[in-house]
Amino acid sequence: MKNLKDHVVIVTGGAAGIGGAITTVLTKRGASVVAVDLNEEAGKEKEASNPEQIAFLKGDISKESVAKEAVKLAVSKFGKLTGLVNNAHASKQKPLMELTEADWALSMNTGLNGTLNFMKAAYPELKKSKGAIVNFGSGAALLGQKNQASYAAAKEAIRGLSRVAANEWAGDGIRVNIVCPLAFTEGVAQWKEAHPEQYEEVAGKNPMNRFGDPQKDIAPVVAFLLSADSQYMTGQTLMADGGDIKLT
Numbered sequence: 001m002k003n004l005k006d007h008v009v010i011v012t013g014g015a016a017g018i019g020g021a022i023t024t025v026l027t028k029r030g031a032s033v034v035a036v037d038l039n040e041e042a043g044k045e046k047e048a049s050n051p052e053q054i055a056f057l058k059g060d061i062s063k064e065s066v067a068k069e070a071v072k073l074a075v076s077k078f079g080k081l082t083g084l085v086n087n088a089h090a091s092k093q094k095p096l097m098e099l100t101e102a103d104w105a106l107s108m109n110t111g112l113n114g115t116l117n118f119m120k121a122a123y124p125e126l127k128k129s130k131g132a133i134v135n136f137g138s139g140a141a142l143l144g145q146k147n148q149a150s151y152a153a154a155k156e157a158i159r160g161l162s163r164v165a166a167n168e169w170a171g172d173g174i175r176v177n178i179v180c181p182l183a184f185t186e187g188v189a190q191w192k193e194a195h196p197e198q199y200e201e202v203a204g205k206n207p208m209n210r211f212g213d214p215q216k217d218i219a220p221v222v223a224f225l226l227s228a229d230s231q232y233m234t235g236q237t238l239m240a241d242g243g244d245i246k247l248t
């Protein structure tokens with residue numbers, strides 16, 4: 001399926017994990033991708049796997065200058081920008097009384113500020129191309145899961161920001177939607193090893209009885225939200241979580 005032919009998309013955290021899978025799936029569907037990531041080894045490997053369609057930019061997504069650089073690279077290398085996926089988000093899981101200023105800043109800077117900076121940097125190009133933005137929320141934030149205060153606060157702020165942008169930018173032809181994934185990644189694998197009983201509990205209560213696969217279960221939902229198939233959708237949260245949470 002080449003339904004993203006002629007699309008040019010920035011994917012933050014696009015070298016590994018869910019973002020890495022998104023980079024791969026978007027290129028398979030015909031898009032070119034600028035993958036922004038701190039992980040240089042994985043990023044270079046991604047770019048080398050398909051240098052025609054993937055450009056890697058090493059950078060910290062919480063910096064405004066990196067957002068601007070990513071947009072510049074998309075336009076200089078691929079001629080335009082049609083999509084933005086704000087996927088990367090770093091945070092510490094702790095009881096809220098133990099959260100330090102630095103923990104709070106890490107989640108807000110990479111999650112909320114990074115998302116805002118990339119949206120603002122991408123806006124002029126997305127306005128030209130009538131493009132689409134996909135931001136990332138989380139079931140952990142919707143549920144208010146313990147130990148997730150800084151993460152949940154940033155994730156729900158991202159959903160609020162996305163709904164405002166959906167309204168403000170609909171007239172410009174820019175759509176903004178949110179995906180809340182549940183997927184087995186390197187991070188989840190580490191968590192499973194540290195807390196096997198907690199992992200079994202989450203996997204066990206999932207209606208589909210499993211964690212999602214980043215490439216088969218999450219990336220195609222992102223691709224859909226970037227494609228013309230979702231052209232009448234904006235401001236929506238899509239749960240790609242095996243039915244864990246049903247939004248009403």
Ligand SMILES: NC(=O)c1ccc[n+]([C@@H]2O[C@H](COP(=O)([O-])OP(=O)(O)OC[C@H]3O[C@@H](n4cnc5c(N)ncnc54)[C@H](O)[C@@H]3O)[C@@H](O)[C@H]2O)c1
Nearest residue numbers: 013016017018037038060061087088089136138182183185
């Ligand atoms: N995995 C899940 O089940 C799950 C559940 C709910 C929400 N999410 C959300 O989905 C998104 C992706 O999750 P994941 O599990 O693939 O995450 P991950 O931590 O495995 O991967 C994130 C990628 O982002 C990069 N990254 C981290 N901080 C960065 C920074 N400051 N600048 C540039 N790159 C940076 C990492 O190097 C990595 O390649 C995140 O927004 C996460 O909160 C994931």
